[in-house]
Amino acid sequence: MARTIEEIKKDMTTEWMKQPAVMSAYGLDGKKAFKDCFSAASLENILFYVFAFAVWSLESLFDLHRNEVDLLIERLEPHTLRWYVAKAKNYMQGYSLVTDCDYYDTSKLSASEIEAARVVKYAVATEKNTVVYIKVARQGEDGNPQSLTAGQLAGLRSYLEEIKDAGVSIQVRNEPADSMQISLVIYYDPTLLTISSNGTGVLPDGSEPVREAVKSVITGLPFNGVFRKSDLMAALQDLPCVKVADITSVKVKAKNAVTGPVEVVGYSVPESGYYEITSLDVDYKPYNTVG
Secondary structure: OOOOHHHHHHHHHHHHHHOHHHHHHHOOOOOOOHHHHOOOOOHHHHHHHHHHHHHHHHHHHHHHHHHHHHHHHHHHOOOOHHHHHHHHHHOOOOOOOOOOOOOOOOOOOOHHHHHHHOOOOEEEEEEEOOEEEEEEEEEOOOOOEEOOOHHHHHHHHHHHHHHOOOOOEEEEEOOOOEEEEEEEEEEEOOOOOEEOOOOOEEOOOOOOHHHHHHHHHHHOOOOOOOEEHHHHHHHHHOOOOEEEEEEEEEEEEOOOOOOOOEEOOOEEOOOOOOEEEEEEEEEEEEOOOOO
């Protein structure tokens, strides 16, 4: 990235001021900066500005050349799964592609307008039997993934059909969150945690650490991320109020699955790309080692 004219000028004058011949000719002591010794109207200052401007122009041209080369390489390289993910996220609802191209003309749009039009906030691509599967989702008002609307999905599919490689079959997966049912047994420290009348474990500040920890683990997963029961266990055991945690059951079910919820053994990957906790049952028991 090109430096600013002032940055270039400062680098040049700093080195120039260090030269013994310059210090001797101008009677400098080496303790002052260039701007403290030469006025803005001095010949030296004007010359250094001209030199700095010339160097800045050259560096800017190098940046333009680098961007042009990167664009050419991007257009020539084989379209990987990462390319399909990037293109899905670049889809802009309500706008048309540049004619015979796979990108939009955003020169007249503000950053906020571009961000609002890019409705696909989450995407992941996989390939199986020569078919590219792309899981997508938008961002809901709560900040969590949600399925695209019918209009957004139709637009995305049309866009992908237009930009994809010839002969490549693409299947877009836009599904509601996989449901997750969790059952826990928590042995808690009675000096730190209080069980309310409705059976919820709360701290003196009113927070519910166990439920918050579970929610943090699930919502903190990356899109299409792997849920590991061991990660949930570690998060629960890290709570000061929890002495012993036991995960009695974790069941998941894709929204469109024909069969019922499936017990998670070890780990699970969501069919839709993300989970929604539909049931969290916590059985609180006081921790007591006295026989």
